[in-house]
Amino acid sequence: MDGASGQTSAPPENSFDKSRVLDVKPLRTLVPMFPNPPEAPPFVCSAPFGPFPSGFSPFYPFSAAQGAQTSYEGQEQQGGGFATPAVAVPFRSFGTSQVQNDEHSAGVSNGDMGSLSGINGDGFTTRSGKRAGPHLHGPKVRRSGDSSSADVKKSGQNSATGVSPAQKDDGDRETVNYVLMKFDAVRRKVSQLEDAKESSSGVVRRSDLKASNITLTAGIRTNARKRIGAVPGIEIGDIFFFRMELCIVGLHAPSMAGIDYMTVSGETGEEPLAVSIVSSGGYDDDAEDKDVLIYTGQGGNLGVGIISRRDKAVSDQKLERGNLALDRSSRRANEIRVIRGMKDIFNQMSKIYVYDGLYTIQEAWVEKTKSGANSFKYKLVRIPRQPPAFAVWQSVQKWKAGNSSRAGLILPDLTSGAESIPVSLVNEVDDEKGPSYFAYFPTVRYSKSFNITQPTFGCNCRKECAAGDLNCSCIRKNGGYSPYIANGILVSRRPMVYECGPTCPCFPNCKNRVSQTGSKVHLEVFKTKDRGWGLRSWDPIRAGTFICEYAGDVIEKANFDGDEGENNDYIFDSSRAFDSSFKWNCDPGLIDEEAPGDTNEEYDIPVPLVISSKDVGNISRFMNHSCNPNVFWQPIVYEHNAGSYIHIAFFAIRHIPPMTELTYDYDTILADGYEMSFMKDEKQSVCNSEAKRAQDDSSAFTIWVLRRLLVPGATFAVCVTNCREEPGRRNEKEPPTAHHHKQFRLILKPYSINFYDLKK
DNA sequence: GGCGGGTCATAGAA
DNA sequence: CTTCTATGACCCGC
Incomplete structure (x- = not known):
């Protein structure tokens, strides 16, 4: 200033x-x-x-x-x-x-x-x-x-x-x-x-x-390299306002499609595995349980956004692309990142995407939709002991609706x-x-x-x-x-x-x-x-x-x-x-x-x-x-x-x-x-x-x-107003201890420090 | 005037 | 190159 x-x-x-x-x-x-x-x-x-x-x-x-x-x-x-x-x-x-x-x-x-x-x-x-x-x-x-x-x-x-x-x-x-x-x-x-x-x-x-x-x-x-499991730098609970944001940080690459997958070589040769899905409510996914997600496969013109395609009739979904990847993933039980699309309460037209952590597919089956076409269904279950994300949103919703009181x-x-x-x-x-x-x-x-x-x-x-x-x-x-x-x-x-x-x-x-x-x-x-x-x-x-x-x-x-x-x-x-x-x-x-x-x-x-x-x-x-x-x-x-x-x-x-x-x-x-x-x-x-x-x-x-500051012979007072244990770098499960600053306030008296002359 | 459905141009990845 | 997918902004009608 x-x-x-x-x-x-x-x-x-x-x-x-x-x-x-x-x-x-x-x-x-x-x-x-x-x-x-x-x-x-x-x-x-x-x-x-x-x-x-x-x-x-x-x-x-x-x-x-x-x-x-x-x-x-x-x-x-x-x-x-x-x-x-x-x-x-x-x-x-x-x-x-x-x-x-x-x-x-x-x-x-x-x-x-x-x-x-x-x-x-x-x-x-x-x-x-x-x-x-x-x-x-x-x-x-x-x-x-x-x-x-x-x-x-x-x-x-x-x-x-x-x-x-x-x-x-x-x-x-x-x-x-x-x-x-x-x-x-x-x-x-x-x-x-x-x-x-x-x-x-x-x-x-x-x-x-x-x-x-x-x-x-x-x-x-960043994270343009596709991967299974957690994406470095992205934390559970992170929120996004555009699908493109998911893309540019490597959480979910497709700009539109709900299933992201990559081919992985396994015992049976190469096979596609799902790495992440976006549940946007476009299909009638079941999002009741905070740890379970019933996800509908892609294709078949079943999604809400797709039915506007006049020239396409509703058809059976095929076991290809994302659906195939989800099918393979259900056998391999690999970690799949789940991003849940939520309605933005401040802008009804748009969505907010919440990264809800890693899930695995527990069941996969075929289901007849109302329109009579076959669709794939996948039951994804959240891997335990992950920080809450979607659950936080649900809690807030309940508090607001008065269904449960804020503890x-x-x-x-x-x-x-x-x-x-x-x-x-x-x-x-x-x-x-x-x-x-x-x-x-x-x-x-x-x-x-x-x-x-x-x-x-x-x-x-x-x-x-x-x-x-x-x-x-x-x-x-x-x-x-x-x-x-x-x-x-x-x-x-x-x-x-x-x-x-x-x-x-x-x-x-x-x-x-x-x-x-x-x-x-x-x-x-x-x-x-x-x-x-x-x-x-x-x-x-x-x-x-x-x-x-x-x-x-x-x-x-x-x-x-x-x-x-x-x-x-x-x-x-x-x-x-x-x-x-x-x-x-x-x-x-x-x-x-x-x-x-x-x-x-x-x-x-x-x-x-x-x-x-x-x-x-x-x-x-x-x-x-x-x-x-x-x-x-x-x-x-x-x-x-x-x-x-x-x-x-x-x-x-x-x-x-x-x-x-x-x-x-x-x-x-x-x-x-x-x-x-x-x-x-x-x-x-x-x-x-x-x-x-x-x-x-x-x-x-x-x-x-x-x-x-490093003038030789200068007098300084150094005031440390907040101290904290430095978090262990290996043991990241232990949260850093944040000490109350008044307990640990460290005020050094005006202190004569014989600094070396750094200009030499 | 708030909603839900429809329309359109369009992105990245396969 | 095309195909696949369904978004996000907007439009319209109820």
Whole structure:
């Protein structure tokens, strides 16, 4: 956020209360060890790979009510309220965020593989100081190109596509997420461009086909090598919104057919074996039991979609192709991946595909259909002890229908009707009855004096603003295109999104008001095992979906730098994110036709925006941190109350399965499973994206140190705010233990480290 | 105006 | 090259 430069007055540099840091005993001693390789080692933690048990979610950072949480009603309010005296903290902290690929719900390296090369300027040297203590955050230092992409590079990344030849054959979690993210970025862009064109009726718009064409041509795909059984990088419960998405990540190759198979050589020579099926309800498959699936063979013009083929009559299915493969598979009893197509509750026309894990065929028989033709039937039974996927969907359905009650439900709607969709409060972990008290309020509250932007003028549209209408000033401010595609999905991250506000004369249902219409998904505040309260959704969430706004009181930065920030776990601070550390948008080079560049994903907030949701807030105050998040934030501005105000809106980075914890990057340093912040108690600026690594004497963990910190004789304070056992790489069945950060908070006293001079 | 059925162009793999 | 498959967006009528 270069825009912050010089705009805030630096706090007094000498008022840093060192005792705050000093009174904590160092648990470990840093011993500098710099092998000083000619090139910086990959700035990435080598976390284990492979799928993790469902239910494990990113570890805990700084948020959410921790420690003494009392009953929902009983908690007295603490803290200094809205404006506490400023106690300036005269050092800065600087962070970078690490790719962590061991998290179930996230499992993506922010999707920026191979896309970063820049080094931040020193633009933040005039930034105001940061809080001390565990909330220490710094401007994010962008991962350098050779490091951020290390996950991909380790197997020889193709810099043009981000996918190496090896990864095209065999993927991993990062590659899968990368491919999916690229695909959807292209698809959103294609949709945006088509939305902007005159709606020529009759033209079939298939953004999915166009996007897959572009990404496949560019070589962006993975797991192209067909295989029986699990596909590396794809986890049970993963959701997809297009058949093409299944194809490009190697889960199910045919773009339309429901049965995927491959020829395998066995005792009896070569024979086809089924590797995956998609149950879409096209045939009358029985989907009652969560572990059993009766699947109908293909062909015979029996499917719902096929009967429209006028020229074809219904006929017997033949034992060939997919049917033959299923027949052979029933004898071999090989693992078959099952993808279940579900109706998308938000878009009746389309489907959501849920990867439900591995099944085997237990029975196969021939059955007469209503129309009298023979069809093949296969009974697939789910292999035991796999994480639930389809079963989760069924549970949610029952909760919604009221057929079964949500276990551990404390409150059906903690917003008391403030949101259009209720937000459940659930604790299945212990007997805590709820988070500490706060007043529910759905948006930000700006104090009267706080004038963050110049008032502007809304558009003059008479109805809904048209997607590409250059006469609409709101559309113009967004670069001539609607920032959202028709279904309300954000197309790209950008410095600022300009929405129509209450003062715009366009219809209230104008598509350019997405963040003002509230969450469309059924959210749930739940007690995590080890990270206090968290937020997740009963509904599947598509990439780019608006989730919620960060609500709370906007605090003047000067006030915030004092005690207010010190004792407040519920802070959103826009200046924490120094820049966008991941690339979510469509690479302009991928689309031929002139497309508006979405190259700039760095936010442009004129003044650091600090929002406290300690006393007043909404569900977003429960969203935990992850360095491998599935949600990002985006500033949005629109007019109301006679001014233009910035709102912080959260959007899904990728498709998020139901009941997966929602997390965003609070912007902190992570090093090998340890969440760290580095600060320097001198007023020198520290900025670099190059990293060096040090190890402590116990070799228990690795610390990455910014190269520019490594000035001989410099004094540092190192603040480790979250610790966790590094998950065993072999024993992946044991979920990583996420320790409560306060139990393990590791604050080293300002520590004299005699760093080697790396410039030699 | 929500639904279900019908229509159309079309993808990847065999 | 053709065939196979049935998707996904849209259209129409009830």
